[in-house]
Amino acid sequence: MWRMSTIGFVGLGIMGSPMAVNLAKAGHTVLGWNRSPGRADALVAAGGREASSIAEAVRDADVVITMVPASPQVEAVAYGPDGILENAGPGTLLIDMSSITPQTSIDLAKAAGAKGIRVLDAPVSGGEAGAMEAVLSIMVGGEQADFDTAKPLLEALGKTIVLCGPHGSGQTVKAANQLIVAVNIQACAEAVVFLEKSGVDLNAALDVLGGGLAGSTVLARKKDNFLRRAYDPGFKLELHHKDMGIVTDAARTVGAPLPVGAAVAQLIASAVARGDGALDHSALLKGVELLSGYGRGE
Numbered sequence: 488m489w490r491m492s493t494i495g496f497v498g499l500g501i502m503g504s505p506m507a508v509n510l511a512k513a514g515h516t517v518l519g520w521n522r523s524p525g526r527a528d529a530l531v532a533a534g535g536r537e538a539s540s541i542a543e544a545v546r547d548a549d550v551v552i553t554m555v556p557a558s559p560q561v562e563a564v565a566y567g568p569d570g571i572l573e574n575a576g577p578g579t580l581l582i583d584m585s586s587i588t589p590q591t592s593i594d595l596a597k598a599a600g601a602k603g604i605r606v607l608d609a610p611v612s613g614g615e616a617g618a619m620e621a622v623l624s625i626m627v628g629g630e631q632a633d634f635d636t637a638k639p640l641l642e643a644l645g646k647t648i649v650l651c652g653p654h655g656s657g658q659t660v661k662a663a664n665q666l667i668v669a670v671n672i673q674a675c676a677e678a679v680v681f682l683e684k685s686g687v688d689l690n691a692a693l694d695v696l697g698g699g700l701a702g703s704t705v706l707a708r709k710k711d712n713f714l715r716r717a718y719d720p721g722f723k724l725e726l727h728h729k730d731m732g733i734v735t736d737a738a739r740t741v742g743a744p745l746p747v748g749a750a751v752a753q754l755i756a757s758a759v760a761r762g763d764g765a766l767d768h769s770a771l772l773k774g775v776e777l778l779s780g781y782g783r784g785e
Contacts, residue, residue: 494507494515494517495545495552497564499520499530500556501723502584504529505619520539520544549580551571565583565599577603585610586610586730590655596608607627610657611623616708624664625648627648669768678696679772719767720767724767728755731751755768
């Protein structure tokens, strides 16, 4: 049976904050740190505490969880005199839940291992709603024994928790996840414009599509975004742009062609270049509207 742990949680953003809250609600002692201030209120309200530094967050932790945007931020919080590796004790389990390159995860595991710190890469899928509802899909890379130790804790965060292979494997699976999600959102966006231009009741059409083979978690979770053109970020386009860079680079390395994925990656890049990077990734619909003569895609 999993004992209650002291958890240093680094990164209290859109995803990290509700995840830290769920760990605190599960009874763990959670010390949260975020680079920019003012992000710990929800954690404190749930019984956690705010740390003034990474060192304070991780010094007495059994488990350290990181949830930051990309590889540079993982490296920034992990390395250096003020970072995790210099301040966490030997035997600490570091679970990096950020979405980064597989090689960054492999390098981090090697550097941490030299200090007696165990590492899992454990990126997630499910967006802000999945984080809040604790129903994330968690894809893990690392050693079986460390996964077995972490799984009961991860069950406070998600419903589908799978060890995918050695270090970096979780990130590889997450890259594939982001490829599928991006293509799915783009297909849904194109269908929305096609349906509207055909004069079909969009709400009714999306309902019936959702009940058939065209149904998906993307369609279910983003339906309201499409209907209302509401793009408050559950997952930002600029982060999906980063993830598509990861998957296209990784696919090139192993010789896997991504003809449709490459096209969608360019459409996401175009959306970011237009200034939509801070919007939800369902805002790919704006690009389809532009191509279809819907004013300026607004």
